[in-house]
Amino acid sequence: MSFINFTTREISCKIVYYGPGLSGKTTNLHWIYNHTESDRKGKLISLATETERTLFFDFLPLALGKIEGFGVRFHLYTVPGQVFYAASRKLILKGVDGIVFTADSQIERMEANMESMDDLRQNLEEHGYDIRNIPLTIQYNKRDLPNVAPLEEMNRHLNPMNGEWFEAVAFYGTGVYETLKDVAKKVLKDLRKAR
């Protein structure tokens, strides 16, 4: 649910990075944080365990610039990917405007990716959203590893609607900005379409 304030002339939208545990959602946010000018970002908040696994969420506010005199802000969230944090994932999806699904490209993680995509679909449904209508960008992360699944196979299992997808190596920033840009554009276009 975006927030449009005609007094302060600001639009704020919520983007959630979803995906299985250790797929690189937090790494995406860290890269964005480390490569964004200081006047365009707020504090990166991480609610993580002592071993740096996401416990509840990471949060990064970004101010992208202005459209028609309105400041455009995106609030980026990650969910905890581990299976047993199901309740937290559902809470964080509340009021979402756009989703980045970060998949782990390693062959042995395909089942975890598919399980997470099913979990996303179900959680969206429970919030009254339809995965086919929400702005969604798929990111195939960790493409630099030797044991990655072919892109055709990843698309067949995770992208049956043939949506936008990007290859990424989030640790080095490859594909991170492209993914964010794509989902942010979709969110803004969706906002326009909804009027």
Next chain:
Amino acid sequence: MSSFSLVMHDAEFERIGSALTELCTSSRAFAVFLVDKNGQLIGTAGESARIDGTGLASLAAGTVAATGGMAGLIGEDEFSVLSHEGKRKSIHITIVDSRVILVIIFDDRSSLGLVRLRARQASGKLARVFRELDLKVEESANEDQMNEAFFSEITDEDIDRLFG
């Protein structure tokens, strides 16, 4: 998705702002924040500039969501009041009308009793503003047209330009 947008215009924003300022003064609070349940910051009062309001808003919404989940486990709809006591500053959270979150930060210039009382009084006032906002959105065709005109003016080029 975005048809669920919360849209705020000058009149409501001013009413909310004055309710928050009045609450901050009457409760002798350090700062007051109003946040929607999705973590968007709606308004502030007091010494709010000394606190990262955007971060606080996301964490307050997360706290309310998490305790709401716990409430569900024991058969409650929600816990409408939450209190966090610190050594120097404390935070009092009230859920207003099941939709927005009132966050009051106070120190030893005030007390939990006074903050609770004033928060309850302000909640009623804020709830009325949001109910009127709902009615306005439903009834005012002009306002919809105004929003529509603004958004229809956004072009693909405008969106592309944001990303350089």
